Amino acid sequence: MKIGTGDVRHIATLAELEISEAELPSLAADMERIVTFVEQLPDIPVGDRTSVTVGPSALRLREDVVDPVPLARPPEANAPAWRDGFFVVPALDGLGEDE
Amino acid sequence: MMASAVAGLVERLESSAHLNATLAWSHAALEGEAANVRSVGAGPLSSMPIAVKDNIVTTTLPTTCASRILEGYVSPYEATVVTRLRAAGALIACKANLDEFAMGSSTEHSAYGRVHHPLDPDLVPGGSSGGSAALVAADVVPAALGSETGGSVRQPAAFCGIVGIKPTYGRVSRHGLVSFGSSLDCVSPFGRTVDDAARVLEVISGHDPRDVTTHALPPLDASEHLHRLDGITIGLPAEYFPDDLDPGIRAACELGVARLREQGATIRRVSLPHTGAAVPAYYIVNPAEAAANLARYDGVRYGTRQIGDAGDLRALYRATRGRGFGPEVRRRILVGTFALSAGYTDRYYARAQAARRCIIDDFTSVFADGVDLLFTPTTPTTAFRAGEKLADPVQMYLADVFVCPASLAGVPAMSLPLGRSGGLPVGGQLIGPSLGEARMIAVARLLESVLDATAEVR
Numbered sequence: 001m002k003i004g005t006g007d008v009r010h011i012a013t014l015a016e017l018e019i020s021e022a023e024l025p026s027l028a029a030d031m032e033r034i035v036t037f038v039e040q041l042p043d044i045p046v047g048d049r050t051s052v053t054v055g056p057s058a059l060r061l062r063e064d065v066v067d068p069v070p071l072a073r074p075p076e077a078n079a080p081a082w083r084d085g086f087f088v089v090p091a092l093d094g095l096g097e098d099e
Numbered sequence: 100m101m102a103s104a105v106a107g108l109v110e111r112l113e114s115s116a117h118l119n120a121t122l123a124w125s126h127a128a129l130e131g132e133a134a135n136v137r138s139v140g141a142g143p144l145s146s147m148p149i150a151v152k153d154n155i156v157t158t159t160l161p162t163t164c165a166s167r168i169l170e171g172y173v174s175p176y177e178a179t180v181v182t183r184l185r186a187a188g189a190l191i192a193c194k195a196n197l198d199e200f201a202m203g204s205s206t207e208h209s210a211y212g213r214v215h216h217p218l219d220p221d222l223v224p225g226g227s228s229g230g231s232a233a234l235v236a237a238d239v240v241p242a243a244l245g246s247e248t249g250g251s252v253r254q255p256a257a258f259c260g261i262v263g264i265k266p267t268y269g270r271v272s273r274h275g276l277v278s279f280g281s282s283l284d285c286v287s288p289f290g291r292t293v294d295d296a297a298r299v300l301e302v303i304s305g306h307d308p309r310d311v312t313t314h315a316l317p318p319l320d321a322s323e324h325l326h327r328l329d330g331i332t333i334g335l336p337a338e339y340f341p342d343d344l345d346p347g348i349r350a351a352c353e354l355g356v357a358r359l360r361e362q363g364a365t366i367r368r369v370s371l372p373h374t375g376a377a378v379p380a381y382y383i384v385n386p387a388e389a390a391a392n393l394a395r396y397d398g399v400r401y402g403t404r405q406i407g408d409a410g411d412l413r414a415l416y417r418a419t420r421g422r423g424f425g426p427e428v429r430r431r432i433l434v435g436t437f438a439l440s441a442g443y444t445d446r447y448y449a450r451a452q453a454a455r456r457c458i459i460d461d462f463t464s465v466f467a468d469g470v471d472l473l474f475t476p477t478t479p480t481t482a483f484r485a486g487e488k489l490a491d492p493v494q495m496y497l498a499d500v501f502v503c504p505a506s507l508a509g510v511p512a513m514s515l516p517l518g519r520s521g522g523l524p525v526g527g528q529l530i531g532p533s534l535g536e537a538r539m540i541a542v543a544r545l546l547e548s549v550l551d552a553t554a555e556v557r
Binding site: 017052060070090 | 174176202376413432434
């Protein structure tokens with residue numbers, strides 16, 4: 001399958017990844033190589049084979065009791081920006097005031 | 100005694116710095132570890148220093164996953180496997196370098212520089228758990244934790260001439276292992292010997308209420324010692340011995356088979372017909388799961404943050420992720436997003452799942468047909484040169500051709516050194532049925548005792 005720079009730009013938007021224009025051609029070439037490779041998958045009739053289970057066949061629920069993991073440090077210790085108990089982020093474009 | 104053990108470890112960590120195998124260790128953290136060892140007293144791993152791959156969280160050292168996006172991150176909680184190691188008297192020696200977010204087969208995709216092979220600095224140690232493997236192979240630590248998604252412990256174990264055991268999916272808790280491919284990820288130990296790796300696996304295994312995908316089983320008992328292999332059938336799958344297999348790898352495997360036969364094992368040729376579908380299926384399932392799991396790195400709650408040019412929230416997401424992730428991580432996120440996008444899910448993801456189902460059925464039927472274990476090469480070549488496979492991602496993916504199938508099937512598998520070819524270690528792989536670790540390890544222990552892992556084959 002042919003993958004062009006426009007395809008990569010679109011997929012990068014879906015994946016919330018900033019990609020510079022200069023990087024698009026080589027990423028398109030890499031993706032085309034990878035997608036061509038995975039297309040070698042044999043044509044197995046999919047039928048009811050879409051469900052794959054590894055691990056225990058029946059997942060068991062925990063007792064419904066509050067059992068918090070004790071934290072060695074509070075959330076703000078790793079937060080890039082924190083104020084009054086909240087993570088601080090820039091405003092969505094066109095919404096609210098400037099941060 | 101403890102003080103001199105820590106001093107010895109510090110000396111080994113310092114003298115192995117040229118390998119670039121560690122991402123974090125500190126004198127203060129080691130003092131804390133030593134105090135813990137003293138308070139635990141006699142435990143099954145008493146005073147054993149263990150390196151931990153840097154995608155397993157610890158509260159005492161940072162966890163970066165070898166990514167710029169997690170630079171400076173120190174976890175607020177500890178992985179279940181780390182808690183269990185400490186309770187058994189082990190000492191967390193350091194955090195080990197890896198391919199960024201465990202994506203790679205050479206440990207060249209670390210944002211903090213590649214890991215060098217202990218026998219030749221121009222070679223790669225394998226990956227993604229290359230730092231853990233190099234530290235064990237260089238005698239810095241007797242054992243280490245790595246993680247497997249598609250062979251990331253067995254492949255570097257083979258390249259470095261040590262033992263690596265991937266347990267059954269669900270045998271060991273994933274709580275605190277940074278999620279990559281959630282239906283594939285397994286914390287997996289390395290050891291210089293089968294015994295060292297097996298002892299670590301025993302300690303970290305068993306049900307964990309914090310990971311719903313763990314089996315409701317007590318810890319593994321891998322203490323079985325076999326004196327002979329009479330009555331045990333070992334299958335040799337034709338698909339793992341292609342005509343163009345590297346002659347040194349083939350010779351080492353033939354030696355392994357001869358030793359198994361001498362010990363009384365019945366050798367049977369078998370077929371796992373869907374083996375060829377494993378790598379293509381893996382490189383759809385794995386990026387799809389990775390794209391979903393790595394959506395959490397957004398620059399809001401932890402990790403590094405980049406303010407995008409537009410200055411709004413989406414620009415922050417895109418700049419943080421676009422600049423924080425390295426090339427291989429971005430490729431996988433793009434491929435995974437593509438394979439799950441509207442119009443392509445049936446063509447890629449559904450077909451990959453169908454192939455995975457067939458691969459699982461291959462293993463189930465061969466084990467139901469009287470085969471106790473499978474024996475194969477772990478890798479198609481010995482350790483390759485740094486840079487050799489960087490230009491073509493598909494060549495890098497094919498380094499995992501013999502290790503991917505067991506990962507997709509969730510069955511246990513391990514690599515142990517068979518001997519050397521051209522001066523470099525060759526690994527042999529044993530694959531067992533689901534939850535069949537104890538027998539697999541017992542056979543490996545006997546095979547190890549009748550092989551000279553450092554001898555040139557032929």
